[in-house]
Amino acid sequence: THKFWGTQPVPQPGEGPPLVDGYIEPPKPREEVRQEPYPLPKDFEWSVLDIDDPKQNKEVYDLLSLNYVEDDEASFRFQYSAEFLQWALKPPGYHKEWHVGVRVSSNKKLVAFISGVPMNLRVREHLIPVAEINYLCVHKKLRSKRLAPVLIKEVTRQVNLKGTFQAIYTAGLVVPTPVSVCRYYHRLLNVPKLVDIRFCYVPRNMTLARMIRVNKVPSATATRGLREMEEKDVPQVADLFTRYMKRFDMFPIFDLAEVRHQFLSGRGTGAVGDGGPGRRVGQVTWTHVVEDPETHKITDFFSFYSLPSTVIHNTKFPVLEAAYLFYYASETAFISDAEESGQLKKRLESVIGDALVVANEAKFDVFNALTLMDNVPILQDLKFGIGDGILNFYLYNWRTAPLAGMKSEGGVA
Ligand code: YNC
Ligand code: MG
Numbered sequence: 001t002h003k004f005w006g007t008q009p010v011p012q013p014g015e016g017p018p019l020v021d022g023y024i025e026p027p028k029p030r031e032e033v034r035q036e037p038y039p040l041p042k043d044f045e046w047s048v049l050d051i052d053d054p055k056q057n058k059e060v061y062d063l064l065s066l067n068y069v070e071d072d073e074a075s076f077r078f079q080y081s082a083e084f085l086q087w088a089l090k091p092p093g094y095h096k097e098w099h100v101g102v103r104v105s106s107n108k109k110l111v112a113f114i115s116g117v118p119m120n121l122r123v124r125e126h127l128i129p130v131a132e133i134n135y136l137c138v139h140k141k142l143r144s145k146r147l148a149p150v151l152i153k154e155v156t157r158q159v160n161l162k163g164t165f166q167a168i169y170t171a172g173l174v175v176p177t178p179v180s181v182c183r184y185y186h187r188l189l190n191v192p193k194l195v196d197i198r199f200c201y202v203p204r205n206m207t208l209a210r211m212i213r214v215n216k217v218p219s220a221t222a223t224r225g226l227r228e229m230e231e232k233d234v235p236q237v238a239d240l241f242t243r244y245m246k247r248f249d250m251f252p253i254f255d256l257a258e259v260r261h262q263f264l265s266g267r268g269t270g271a272v273g274d275g276g277p278g279r280r281v282g283q284v285t286w287t288h289v290v291e292d293p294e295t296h297k298i299t300d301f302f303s304f305y306s307l308p309s310t311v312i313h314n315t316k317f318p319v320l321e322a323a324y325l326f327y328y329a330s331e332t333a334f335i336s337d338a339e340e341s342g343q344l345k346k347r348l349e350s351v352i353g354d355a356l357v358v359a360n361e362a363k364f365d366v367f368n369a370l371t372l373m374d375n376v377p378i379l380q381d382l383k384f385g386i387g388d389g390i391l392n393f394y395l396y397n398w399r400t401a402p403l404a405g406m407k408s409e410g411g412v413a
Helices: 054-067 082-089 147-161 191-196 208-214 231-245 256-263 343-361
Strands: 044-048 076-078 099-104 110-123 126-138 166-171 180-188 226-228 250-253 285-291 298-306 309-311 322-330 366-370 385-396
Touching: 054 076, 054 082, 054 110, 054 126, 082 110, 082 126, 099 147, 110 147, 110 166, 126 147, 191 208, 231 250, 231 256, 231 285, 231 298, 231 322, 256 285, 256 298, 256 322, 285 343, 298 343, 322 343, 343 366
Parallel strands: 126 166, 322 366
Antiparallel strands: 044 099, 076 309, 099 110, 110 126, 110 250, 166 385, 180 366, 180 385, 226 285, 285 298, 298 322
């Protein structure tokens, strides 16, 4: 049983699918939302984090890089960069009050964090303003003291004070009640390093040399008209994204400012190569578009982001450089019969195949993807292997029937 989640407006175990989609608790006027912060254990205090302040940005970075999510074997731990946090926590319309920290009163050391950012989410036929909750973290020395529920309640209060009453979040852990479940897949790029750090193994009946050969990525991209996204592409990328996402049952709605933020603002500074091969200094996201050479229309795009992990107890290779497939779209989806005929699958294979080339060029060790959007049919041919990680998707204060983690069954984006 769940002492905390049993008290929250989330679908409870055994409820079954709802007859109609909608909230669990009605919204409240601002004055009826609790006005005082929730009490913390003595010796701790609340602290709004200003991510624009390099010192506070670094404090969040330090907390997460030592205490955030690890795999089951405690071999790898996410190492979000300061630039990544800046990008993720400051989309258009963000509220600094949703960046909630807990400090030790005596020395002001940051020991816990949770964040929310606003977005508009389409869930089936409903358009819902939500908070996207992420980066819940409690220092390792303060675990199992029921601090997490206090953080969740406090961020909920801050979100409610801004007139938002729904949220979306993901976790590896199962609590009441996932709306969708996805699995991680991994495309090996730097095989010798991945074997060395035990990210993967050389299977029986296989040699390292053969494994390297099998996973070799082409040295050049294949799609005619592929180039980095630029500022001038924002309106066309926004339009293509919006139309493509209607294929799925749950997806975000991005206006022009949000498209610019999600796909362009994380590209780093300077020229490609300044931050190492294929990278700019501080580069977090990569977005490439396909411009039709005749019509100059944007027909496709893909994006991925950089999220390294610390390789725990490894001095030879302290960091695993991982790229994660983010959003993509293709005009091919709107050609009649393209899906049934396999034309869409073929197009996505060549476009996402180019994402692998770009990531390999930028010296990523592995390229990760989830079983969502249109990924499932293309993963095998692009030589992704099944991972052991799963990711549960959750909605707070919203009922809807389960969403399949893949297009073939309905689908979440
Ligand atoms: C989790 N990840 O079940 P029950 S993901 C949700 N998501 O409650 P304590 C979680 N609930 O079961 P600890 C959760 N982890 O008794 C734990 N819980 O009802 C629940 N790890 O609290 C848990 N980051 O403080 C239990 O646990 C209760 O000291 C136990 O702290 C947990 O960001 C944690 O994995 C995760 O830093 C902070 O283990 C700690 O263990 C830690 O005794 C490493 O808490 C990092 C890590 C989680 C990454 C993420 C999404 C979080 C979503 C939270 C829910 C948001 C709801 C929506 C709010 C806005 C609403 C509006 C409007
Ligand atoms: Mg605790």
